[in-house]
Structure formats: structure tokens, C-alpha cells
Amino acid sequence: ASHIVNAKDAPIGKFPYQVSLNFNDNHMCGGSILDKYNILTAAYCVKKLNQHIYLSYLKVHAGTNFLDVPGAVYDVEDVSLNSQYDEESIDDDVALIHLKNPITYNRLVQPINLVTSDKELEGKSCTLSGWGTTSVNGSISKNLQEIELTVYPQEDCKIAQPKVKDSHICTVTKAGEETCYGDFGGPLVANGVQIGIVSFNPCVLGTPVVYTRVSSFISWISTHLKK
Structure with a gap:
């Protein structure tokens, strides 16, 4: 069972701050909108994406409840990974995703x-x-x-x-x-x-x-x- x-x-x-982190067209992780340029997530989610070649495949989907409805899609400029993050101990598991263009707020998209x-x-x-x-x-x-x-x-x-x-x-x-x-x-x-x-x-x-x-x-x- x-x-x-x-x-x-x-x-x-109800959760206008919730985003889906989408890598190569697949939902990968959750995150939250802090302001127009910054998304909060776990270091675990972006630890492999530090190289810029990967960042072009990472998109932030805001304003949608459904993984098959893209909502508002934002490109990623860079990520900040907590340098103390340790996968073994799971300490300092925090990261920021920085967007290329500012988020447009509306009823479904809020920080x-x-x-x-x-x-x-x-x-x-x-x-x-x-x-x-x-x-x-x-x-x-x-x-x-x-x-x-x-x-x-x-x-x-x-x-x-x-x-x-x-x-x-x-x-x-x-x-x-x-x-x-x-x-x-x-x-x-x-x-x-x-x-x-x-x-x-x-x-x-x-x-x-x-x-x-x-x-x-x-x-x-x-x-x-x-x-």
C-alpha cells in the first residue's frame, strides 16, 4: 500500500511565490521568488550548474500551478551557491538564482x-x-x-x-x-x-x-x- x-x-x-526550476524542459526543483531578479532554492539543485554552459538550459517558470503549462518563463544569468555547502553533511544547502530580466508581478506572481x-x-x-x-x-x-x-x-x-x-x-x-x-x-x-x-x-x-x-x-x- x-x-x-x-x-x-x-x-x-495561493502560492504566487512558488516557481518550478526547469532544466532542459524537465521540472527539476522548486524555488521561491525573493524579488524581481532573485530566486531562492537549495544548493543541491544548482550545484552541477555552476558552469555557464549549463545555465542556458535552466529556466524559471513562474505563475503556473501545472508542470505542463509553462506560465511566465525567465532566463538565468547566474547562480550563487553557498561556498560552505557540503553534500555529505547537508549543511548550508542554500543558493540563489539570478535572472537576466526582471520578473513581472501580477496576481499569480509575487515575492x-x-x-x-x-x-x-x-x-x-x-x-x-x-x-x-x-x-x-x-x-x-x-x-x-x-x-x-x-x-x-x-x-x-x-x-x-x-x-x-x-x-x-x-x-x-x-x-x-x-x-x-x-x-x-x-x-x-x-x-x-x-x-x-x-x-x-x-x-x-x-x-x-x-x-x-x-x-x-x-x-x-x-x-x-x-x-
């Missing part, structure tokens, strides 16, 4: 603000959006999905996931199931601000999912924004 998690189709326009303090987040409700798998051995969904989660206590997460550091944040589903869900690089949002970036998702039942903690990287992000 596949463990379908309680993800559901997202209403159109998301980043969290400034996350002192009070444990146990709070949050929302993950993305096209990730809807079951443990499932495929990606053509429709943007959303799922309600709870921020997991940090100390419990460190016990469940030995790789977890202070610069990570974790979630569990409300039913206590795991969420095998969400694209790498995609946004975790609480109270209208982004608190996490999907970083590693072991897809093991009952295991918390781990995200890059946005508040730990605010200064890195602001230093590397394309102005």
Missing part, C-alpha cells in the same frame, strides 16, 4: 518575505508547496500540491536525524505520518513568510523532514542578491 500523504491540489494563485526571527516557531503550523511525490514510491504531481505541517521541536529532530544542526528546521505532518513530499529547493512558509527550504527528505515513515533554516542565512542571502 502506498502511504498517500495529506497533500492536496493547491488553489490557483515572498523571509522570516526575520524564528524563536517561536516550534509546534506552529506551516505550509509546504511543490510538485513533489504524493506517495512514498509515487511520481511527481502535474498539479502544484500543498500540505499543512507542524514545525518539529529542534531537539527531537536532532535525535531522529543525526545530521541535523541549528541551521536546519524540521517538520512532521499533523497526523504523525512522514511527508514524502515537496521538491528540493521548495519553500516552507509560516505566517506568510518563508522559514525553510526543502533540503533532505528521506521518505522514511515517521521521520521528520529537514529544511535549511532561512533565518540562519539571511545575511548570506542579502549579501548575494543580484541588485
Whole structure:
């Protein structure tokens, strides 16, 4: 039996900051719009694309809930990869994608603000959006999905996931199931601000999912924004 998690189709326009990172015409990762020139994602998603030859194959699709509807498509000028990113430890899993041309905002395309303090987040409700798998051995969904989660206590997460550091944040589903869900690089949002970036998702039942903690990287992000 596949463990379908309680993800559901997202209403159109509910996640106007959500983008699909498309490589060579295939959906590869999620990301979020920070401003007209900058997309936030995971280092994991762009680590192989540092050479400029690859960047021409990378496109950012905004303003669409459907992987087969392109929405507004933007070319990539450059990427900033956190130089401390370590694939083994999964630390510092954060990157920025810089666009050649500015994003045009409308009802379906809007930026998301980043969290400034996350002192009070444990146990709070949050929302993950993305096209990730809807079951443990499932495929990606053509429709943007959303799922309600709870921020997991940090100390419990460190016990469940030995790789977890202070610069990570974790979630569990409300039913206590795991969420095998969400694209790498995609946004975790609480109270209208982004608190996490999907970083590693072991897809093991009952295991918390781990995200890059946005508040730990605010200064890195602001230093590397394309102005």
C-alpha cells in the first residue's frame, strides 16, 4: 500500500511565490521568488550548474500551478551557491538564482518575505508547496500540491536525524505520518513568510523532514542578491 500523504491540489494563485526550476524542459526543483531578479532554492539543485554552459538550459517558470503549462518563463544569468555547502553533511544547502530580466508581478506572481526571527516557531503550523511525490514510491504531481505541517521541536529532530544542526528546521505532518513530499529547493512558509527550504527528505515513515533554516542565512542571502 502506498502511504498517500495529506497533500492536496493547491488553489490557483495561493502560492504566487512558488516557481518550478526547469532544466532542459524537465521540472527539476522548486524555488521561491525573493524579488524581481532573485530566486531562492537549495544548493543541491544548482550545484552541477555552476558552469555557464549549463545555465542556458535552466529556466524559471513562474505563475503556473501545472508542470505542463509553462506560465511566465525567465532566463538565468547566474547562480550563487553557498561556498560552505557540503553534500555529505547537508549543511548550508542554500543558493540563489539570478535572472537576466526582471520578473513581472501580477496576481499569480509575487515575492515572498523571509522570516526575520524564528524563536517561536516550534509546534506552529506551516505550509509546504511543490510538485513533489504524493506517495512514498509515487511520481511527481502535474498539479502544484500543498500540505499543512507542524514545525518539529529542534531537539527531537536532532535525535531522529543525526545530521541535523541549528541551521536546519524540521517538520512532521499533523497526523504523525512522514511527508514524502515537496521538491528540493521548495519553500516552507509560516505566517506568510518563508522559514525553510526543502533540503533532505528521506521518505522514511515517521521521520521528520529537514529544511535549511532561512533565518540562519539571511545575511548570506542579502549579501548575494543580484541588485
